[in-house]
Amino acid sequence: xxxxxxxxxxxxxxKSQLISGLLAITLGIAVIVGIRSIAVVSEKAVAxxxxxxxxNILVLxxxxxxxxxxxxxxxxxxxxxxxxxxxxxxxLQGVDNLSPKLTRRIKINNKNIVLTGIxxxxxxxxxxxWQQSGLLGKELITSCASTNNANKSxxxxxxxxxxxxxxxxxxxxxLIGATIAKELKLSEKKNIExxxxxxxxxxxxxxxxxxxxxxxxxxxxxxxxxxxIPGQVSAIEIMGCCNAISEGLLGKLRNILPDTQVTTIGQxxxxxxxxxxMMNKVSLIFLIIIIFVGGISIGNFMWANINERRKxxxxxxxxxxxxxxxxxxxxxxxxxLGIIGGIIGYIIGTFxxxxxxxxxxxxxxxxxxxxxxxxxVISISVSIVGSLIPSYLAGRIDPxxxxxxx
Amino acid sequence: MILKTxxxxxxxxxxxxxxxxxxxxxxxxxxxxxxxxxxxxxxGKTTLLLSLAGLIKPTSGQILLKGFDLTTASDNKLSxxxxxxIGFVMQSFALIPYLTAIENVMLPLAIHNLKNSVCYSKAYAxxxxxxxxxxxxxxxxxxxxxxxxxxxxxxxxxxEPSIILADEPxxxxxxxxxxxxxxxxxxxxxxxxxxxxxxxxxxxAAEFGNLKIKLxxxxxxxxxxxxxxxx
Numbered sequence: 001x002x003x004x005x006x007x008x009x010x011x012x013x014x015k016s017q018l019i020s021g022l023l024a025i026t027l028g029i030a031v032i033v034g035i036r037s038i039a040v041v042s043e044k045a046v047a048x049x050x051x052x053x054x055x056n057i058l059v060l061x062x063x064x065x066x067x068x069x070x071x072x073x074x075x076x077x078x079x080x081x082x083x084x085x086x087x088x089x090x091x092l093q094g095v096d097n098l099s100p101k102l103t104r105r106i107k108i109n110n111k112n113i114v115l116t117g118i119x120x121x122x123x124x125x126x127x128x129x130w131q132q133s134g135l136l137g138k139e140l141i142t143s144c145a146s147t148n149n150a151n152k153s154x155x156x157x158x159x160x161x162x163x164x165x166x167x168x169x170x171x172x173x174x175l176i177g178a179t180i181a182k183e184l185k186l187s188e189k190k191n192i193e194x195x196x197x198x199x200x201x202x203x204x205x206x207x208x209x210x211x212x213x214x215x216x217x218x219x220x221x222x223x224x225x226x227x228x229i230p231g232q233v234s235a236i237e238i239m240g241c242c243n244a245i246s247e248g249l250l251g252k253l254r255n256i257l258p259d260t261q262v263t264t265i266g267q268x269x270x271x272x273x274x275x276x277x278m279m280n281k282v283s284l285i286f287l288i289i290i291i292f293v294g295g296i297s298i299g300n301f302m303w304a305n306i307n308e309r310r311k312x313x314x315x316x317x318x319x320x321x322x323x324x325x326x327x328x329x330x331x332x333x334x335x336x337l338g339i340i341g342g343i344i345g346y347i348i349g350t351f352x353x354x355x356x357x358x359x360x361x362x363x364x365x366x367x368x369x370x371x372x373x374x375x376x377v378i379s380i381s382v383s384i385v386g387s388l389i390p391s392y393l394a395g396r397i398d399p400x401x402x403x404x405x406x
Numbered sequence: 407m408i409l410k411t412x413x414x415x416x417x418x419x420x421x422x423x424x425x426x427x428x429x430x431x432x433x434x435x436x437x438x439x440x441x442x443x444x445x446x447x448x449x450g451k452t453t454l455l456l457s458l459a460g461l462i463k464p465t466s467g468q469i470l471l472k473g474f475d476l477t478t479a480s481d482n483k484l485s486x487x488x489x490x491x492i493g494f495v496m497q498s499f500a501l502i503p504y505l506t507a508i509e510n511v512m513l514p515l516a517i518h519n520l521k522n523s524v525c526y527s528k529a530y531a532x533x534x535x536x537x538x539x540x541x542x543x544x545x546x547x548x549x550x551x552x553x554x555x556x557x558x559x560x561x562x563x564x565x566e567p568s569i570i571l572a573d574e575p576x577x578x579x580x581x582x583x584x585x586x587x588x589x590x591x592x593x594x595x596x597x598x599x600x601x602x603x604x605x606x607x608x609x610x611a612a613e614f615g616n617l618k619i620k621l622x623x624x625x626x627x628x629x630x631x632x633x634x635x636x637x
Contacts, residue, residue, distance in 0.1 A: 320489025
């Protein structure tokens with residue numbers, strides 16, 4: 001018999017009290033872990049995409065939500081594909097490439113998939129990361145030099161030819177993001193049915209750490225046909241020359257596409273960073289709430305438990321337990337409560353992040369081990385601090401008064 | 407002399423003024439005594455017992471337990487003294503409801519830093535002594551009142567105390583069970599040479615003691631000189 005065993009036996013006796021005592025701290029930790037899991041991935045995605053995205057201008061329908069660049073095209077309202085012709089025929093200077101997309105969420109084998117129709121060469125040319133993964137050989141030059149130099153470096157002699165959309169992905173072929181390939185157990189040359197259409201996997205894309213890992217890419221026109229949205233796209237990505245952007249390319253695009261939102265990645269990424277900052281602030285607010293509410297909740301639970309066991313503590317004092325030993329008993333219990341709350345909170349929060357990350361932010365969230373340590377530290381600290389006053393009061397229980405009650 | 411008091415007084419404040427619970431109590435208890443404290447309700451029996459255990463501070467006077475002055479000792483010292491030298495048997499048994507009989511008996515050893523196997527064998531031996539070795543895994547609610555009091559007595563013995571302080575140990579028991587418990591206490595007193603100081607209402611129970619202390623309105627009716635004569 002020792003103090004730890006005594007605490008353990010008491011835990012076993014009061015399981016239901018234990019659950020209610022743990023509720024606030026567990027939920028608090030879960031919320032913090034959930035938000036942080038998504039925020040960390042989102043921050044990483046911003047960084048990766050800033051490094052790797054080639055296209056720097058996005059044309060979206062007026063009603064689209066541009067809070068998140070990487071998911072702005074998903075389930076967005078549409079604009080006519082013919083707008084590409086309008087851009088091409090406008091003779092605008094500084095538009096290096098165009099990449100129209102149509103994106104919708106679908107289900108395959110009960111898994112949520114983001115299906116994106118692309119006109120592939122443009123998509124590929126506008127994403128250096130894909131080139132690095134060996135998808136297509138052509139080297140991209142995102143010129144900030146003069147427009148003419150950029151044209152030459154891209155190998156185009158004819159201005160209009162440069163802007164042509166090249167269709168090189170077969171209508172029965174698809175490209176699969178790394179995460180989805182794993183989930184659906186797909187590899188190259190395998191067949192997959194998408195919305196009733198048969199497709200052959202022409203390539204599994206390397207992992208990019210972006211939302212593209214969760215996408216299946218098919219030919220834009222096949223996507224329009226399967227989704228029954230003919231002649232429409234969700235977004236048009238444009239590689240614009242930096243000089244041209246600074247010389248008012250966005251305004252010119254808005255003039256020829258009046259019912260659209262024309263924005264730069266910088267603007268949208270800035271919105272995303274603000275969203276991340278907001279999530280961090282929410283985490284901080286929850287941290288403060290958990291310190292107060294969790295601490296008070298644990299303290300209240302401890303005090304109720306001590307009150308219920310007044311005779312027991314009186315008897316322990318009578319048989320020689322000193323005040324320090326009583327404090328130790330309560331604080332060991334608080335420590336164990338903190339560990340349990342931290343572990344359960346981390347597990348719930350992580351699963352919530354894994355589930356809600358793709359739903360809310362379109363991001364694949366992975367468990368973050370360091371948050372486990374943080375959860376334990378917060379939970380144990382809150383639990384012990386919340387138990388200090390009850391333990392002090394428990395040590396002051398008069399032994400004899402309690403022994404005389406019956 | 408294991409226990410000695412000099413002019414022990416205890417006053418309680420009350421809305422009507424100060425109440426004298428104990429008045430100039432002087433007594434001596436020798437090692438191996440079976441002392442009984444009797445008196446009517448409110449005579450100060452339990453107050454005297456709790457003072458002798460260091461659980462309440464007397465207003466004035468001195469208490470010496472094994473030569474150690476309880477009236478000037480710190481709370482930690484008093485806890486140490488109770489841990490090592492005093493066993494308690496209470497009217498309400500004071501067993502922890504979620505611990506089995508043997509765990510209740512082992513409980514005082516939780517602060518003695520002993521190996522679990524040592525604790526267990528000591529507790530088992532004491533359960534054998536009180537005739538409950540086959541009930542060792544029973545919870546208090548699964549034991550009769552007499553059995554619960556036997557477990558409490560075993561618990562009081564586990565720290566090998568110099569003195570057992572018993573507060574109405576038979577108060578919740580019917581007469582035949584009460585006699586069993588009193589016989590058990592007497593045999594412990596005789597065989598283990600443990601001093602017992604027992605508060606009781608019962609004159610029959612008082613007859614088990616070799617030293618009889620009577621209180622009335624907080625005063626000793628037979629002072630310790632006359633007690634010594636009684637021995």
